[in-house]
Amino acid sequence: MKNYLKPISMTFMATVLCVSTAQAQFLDIFNPKKVKEKIGNTLNPGRQQTRPTQNNQYNPPANQPALKQYGAAIPAPAVLNQAVARLISQNPNRIGNTAIDIKNVRALYALRGNKAIWTNEEGLSNMGKALQDLLTNLSTLHGLEPQYYLTNDVKERFVGGDWNSVAELDLLLTQGYMLFVKDMSTGRINPRDPSQGLQDIELKKNEAPSLAYLNSITKNANPDELFAGVANTAPQVQGYTLLVESLAKINDGIKMGGWYGLDKNIVLRPGQSHPNVVGLRQRLVDFGYLPYDQRANMSQSYDSSMVEAMSRFQQYNFLKADGVVGPAAYGAIDQPVQKRISQIRANLEKWRLYPRKTPDRFILIDMGRQQLDVMDGGQLMMRMNVVVGAELTGTPSMLDKVTSIVLAPYWTSPNSIVVKETIPQFGSSPADNLAASNVEIVSGKRILTDSEINSINWGQYTMQKPPPYLFRQKRGERNALGMVKFNLTNDHSIYLHDTNAKNKFNEIVRYFSHGCIRLEKPFLLAAYLKDPESVSGIYGRTLHERLANVEASLEYSAGSLLADAQMKAQFEQGLEAKADPVSPVSVYIFGTTTVNYLDGEIGFGQDIYKQDERIIKALDQMANSDSALKALGNQ
Structure with a gap:
């Protein structure tokens, strides 16, 4: 059987990490300009199937509903602006059933002289039509729902009325616009709200774009500027955009008729033929493992291209990659499409919650692939497998920092x-x-x-x-913490540590701990954190080679940690031998259940903590505009 292991991309913040379970090959693909272009193309409402447009220009949608004309004599724009100003002066907290964040809405209009933003004497202006399309289509592309922003009160005012109704429509669209930009930039849910049941996501929401920014991308009444400005509020990293692309591919597949059913009693082996092959091929295309043009291929032959794609799917979904389609493979590939869409939506929301900037040196723990990466100056310096919390003793998603290293801990x-x-x-x-x-x-x-x-x-x-x-x-080898522990600052007694159960690192899925994070190579990490500059100049022809060279360079330091005079004295006195890193090192614990790959494939992990389910439930609860405004005020 061929080795189908290939680079996997798992981007965090402003860094692209290339992941492989057998080898790591460095691909320096992160380029802020290219990522921005990628996002712009992905966000473009004119996107057709899986072929994004090649520019950032807004394309007005055809056959969009517009306001009716209000009699033969159309009042001057001043009349509409007067209606808008009059409505704002009434400080409405609600229009129809839609709650209005009147404080911020009023402030935005004040920057524009209380003039209409989205409407004119002909009904919806070009800006209004552009916003309507963004709120309808862009929200879906990003795993958000149009009804969050285009409420029934908005739709009712599309069919006409007096100028007061037009003014109300303008404010309702402004409310939807502000809420959408906030959701794109900071995430829609609020883990700090106990009613959402997301206490295991211990993250402070990012700052929402300022009113000045919201005004700047609308003041020239240019749909292209609106489009580009909204695009810039989404996470500008490859991991996020790849996930957006994955969601778009699956939605495209639904539009093309969805997936054929599979007979799960059939074990499919290379070289065989069976109707299941057609349904498998459809799924493999939609999940990014086969080219788009293969979706129309109705061949029932389980040929070499299918076997290769299925083997990659198995590997990237934490299964034995042998190309044989049996119960485990069916269990992964034949999940209901709406379940996979919800899983992607939940993970997009997690990305929106995470900070947009990271320090030069940090540790990333990705619970989806159960791996730890050390990043320094944009380079991957170290990678190792980890064991994370079991189902009932889960590891929370959080930001923390390593403050000290302890040898032979109790x-x-x-x-x-x-x-x-x-x-x-x-x-x-x-x-x-x-x-x-x-x-x-x-x-x-x-x-x-x-x-x-x-x-x-x-x-x-x-x-x-x-x-x-x-x-x-x-203390000693039999200790559950092994021979080294990395102290963190959280209140849950969660830290990084060695372990006396090293056999668990050989498992494909590694959810076994009581919440702490067990490290495959703890002494190498300790040696690195004590003297990160010692390996800063080490290179290799590939990432795999460079990582091996870094580890080889650290081996001696790792084996002689007790030679440190301070730590040796503490150890000999029966105390925990403690040393501080050169400076506290940030730790990002990221609770993903999806992994995206450079060639467009997506892998799905287990939602072992039911966190994805709870995120989707919170999103659905917040479809009520009052709940959304509450979250806006509590971020």
């Missing part, structure tokens, strides 16, 4: 583990049970004896009444 069990896992396993001899796990119990500064441990009534303790003792695993 592991102190949190009360949740002590009460729910440790005590229930005590049996008739708690002391023997603890000894088998290399755990000691500390009361104050004293370690309890075996007889003291066995004499305690452990059944009395609950989460509401936890035991007044410290359960501490002794």
Whole structure:
């Protein structure tokens, strides 16, 4: 079987990372100008199927509904502007059933002399038609819903009325415009709102574009400037735009009739023929593994091109890449199309929540592919597999920083583990049970004896009444934290660490921890963070070679960490040997369930924490305009 491993792109903030499970090949594809062009092309409402237009120009849509003319004599524009000014002076918090953020709406109109923005004496102006098209089509391309912005109150005013109705339409469109730009730039959901059930996304929303910016892209009444200005509010990184493209391809497939059904009882092997091949090919095209022109191919032959595409699909979806289509492959490729669309929509929203800028040196932990990357000056310096939180003990998405490195750490069990896992396993001899796990119990500064441990009534303790003792695993190779720990600043006792269960790194899917992040190569990371400049000049012909050279250079430093005089003294005194990095290093924990690839493929991971489901639920709840305005005020 051929090796179908090829570079995978996983971009974070302003950096493109090329991912491969077997090798990494550096592709310096990030170029801000090209990414901007890519976004502009992707956002263009004139996009046909999977072929984006080649410019940033707005193309007015054909056959769009327009306002009726209001009698034979059309009033002068001044009459409309007077109606707009009069409506604004009334400070309406609601027009029809649509809530209005009147404070910001009024401020935007004030910058324009309280003149209409989207309408004129003929009904919708070119700007109005451009905005209508953006709110209708662009929102769908980005996983947002048109009804968030074009409410029923807007649609009712498309059919005509008096000039007061036209003024109301202008304000309603302004409200939709401001909300859409905010959603594109900062994300629509608000994890800080407890009612949304997204407490495991610990992110502060980005700043929304200023009123001055919103005015600047509309003041010249130029649809092209509006289009480009809105495009610039979306995340300007390849990972986001590739995900937008993936969503567009799937929606194109729906327009072409969707997918043929599959007989999942059939195990399909290379060289065979079966009707399933047609349905598989449709899905592989829509997921980016085959060229667009293959969607019309009705051949039932499972030929070499199909086998190769399926093998890549298996690999990129965390399956055994053998080209054989059995239960596991069907389970991944034959999910309902709306489920995949929701998964992409949720991940687009995650991208919109993340910061637009990163420091030169940072650590990225992508829970979707369960890997850690170290970035420095735009270069990938280190990559390793990680183990992240299990289903019921998930790792939150958050921004943090490494503040110190600890060698031969103790592991102190949190009360949740002590009460729910440790005590229930005590049996008739708690002391023997603890000894088998290399755990000691500390009361104050004293370690309890075996007889003291066995004499305690452990059944009395609950989460509401936890035991007044410290359960501490002794230092050494048997310790759950292994031989090195990286302290973070969060309040959840989550940190990066070595492990005594190294076999888990061989698993394709690695959700096993209690929330902390276990590292495949912790000593290499420790050596790097202590002296990052020592490998700054190391090169290689490929990224794979350069990463290998970096690791080889760090091996000696990693093996001699205890030679550091300060750490050695602490260690010999029975203390945790601690060293600070040169400076605190930012850590970005990114909870994706999709991975995008440079050739346009998309891979889907497990939504093990049900986070995607909760994001979509929050988006749907916020379809109510009052909820959207509440989120706007709380960001």
